[in-house]
Amino acid sequence: MLFENVQPKTQFESYAVPLFMALGALIGTFLYFYLPFEVSVPFFLLLSIVSLVISYFTRFYFKVFLIFVLFSSSCVFLTNTAYVVQNKETVFLPRKYEQGRHWVVGQIAKSATYDGRDKVTLENVKIYGVDETLTPKKIRISSSEGRLSDFFVGDWISLEAKLFSPKAQSFEEDFNLRQYYWMHEIGATGFVMGSIYKTSWPEGFNHN
Numbered sequence: 001m002l003f004e005n006v007q008p009k010t011q012f013e014s015y016a017v018p019l020f021m022a023l024g025a026l027i028g029t030f031l032y033f034y035l036p037f038e039v040s041v042p043f044f045l046l047l048s049i050v051s052l053v054i055s056y057f058t059r060f061y062f063k064v065f066l067i068f069v070l071f072s073s074s075c076v077f078l079t080n081t082a083y084v085v086q087n088k089e090t091v092f093l094p095r096k097y098e099q100g101r102h103w104v105v106g107q108i109a110k111s112a113t114y115d116g117r118d119k120v121t122l123e124n125v126k127i128y129g130v131d132e133t134l135t136p137k138k139i140r141i142s143s144s145e146g147r148l149s150d151f152f153v154g155d156w157i158s159l160e161a162k163l164f165s166p167k168a169q170s171f172e173e174d175f176n177l178r179q180y181y182w183m184h185e186i187g188a189t190g191f192v193m194g195s196i197y198k199t200s201w202p203e204g205f206n207h208n
Contacts, residue, residue, distance in 0.1 A: 020066050024073025031074065032081040039082035048075035090181070091136050093127075093165045093188035101193050103128040105158045108151055109138065118148035120157075121186065127163070136187020139163065143192035151198065160194030 032039055055068035106122030113119070119142045127135050141148075141161055151157055165188060166181040181187070 016062075016066055017069055020070045021073045024070045025077045027070075028074035028077030028079075029081050031078055032085065039078060041079055041083050044075050044079040044082065048072055048079055051075055085183075090183075090185050091134065091187045092178075092182075093130070093136055093139075093163055094134055095165055097127075097130050097134075098164050101160050101162055102130065103158065104139065104141070104161050104163075104190075105156065105199060106139065108153050108155050108157060111148065111151070111153055113145055113149065116145050117142045118145055119143075120148055120151070122157070127188075136185075138184070138186045139188040139190065140181075140186050141190055141192060143196070147192060147196060151196070156199050157196060158199040159192050159196040161190040162193050163188045163190035 051068050051072035055065055055072055058064040058068055104122065104125065104127050106125040108120050109123040110121040111119070119140065121138055121140050123138045125135055125137070125139055126132075127139075141159065166178040166186070168176075168178045181189070
């Protein structure tokens with residue numbers, strides 16, 4: 001019976017609570033990205049508190065207790081994920097700056113070569129001709145294989161590039177690349193169209 005007064009008797013039952021909490025955390029974290037509506041942080045925070053209180057009062061009914069542990073854990077992590085995502089700020093390069101080329105200075109945060117292209121993620125970026133408040137925190141630059149292989153993570157480089165703001169998905173089935181870049185704080189992508197130099201942080205420029 002569901003409401004039978006049962007205490008943990010087996011080793012599995014002893015580990016059931018942390019297992020259900022972990023499962024709830026997994027469900028709550030990923031559920032946010034599949035819900036067809038925007039999550040209200042205050043509502044789900046209240047719901048998680050209520051479910052925690054109910055789980056406390058049902059602790060003598062082990063099966064019911066586990067159900068509320070799973071539900072409350074899911075609500076807590078759903079609320080946490082919603083809060084983090086909704087308060088995350090990623091500046092995308094305004095489309096008016098997609099015209100022409102730009103000189104870019106930045107520090108290499110990530111570097112890789114695949115599909116015949118060198119690709120680097122630059123942080124602490126300065127884009128000449130773009131207002132500091134409109135400058136993305138990070139940008140991703142690609143070039144033909146071998147052109148960026150002499151530079152390493154931590155190096156400051158200066159290059160001339162064609163930049164683009166990440167595009168939204170064209171069809172519902174497409175991978176949402178713009179959301180991916182938003183989550184990783186990458187506000188522009190582009191490719192090298194000129195020389196690449198090893199340099200240093202431009203003096204007098206501060207960009208957070």
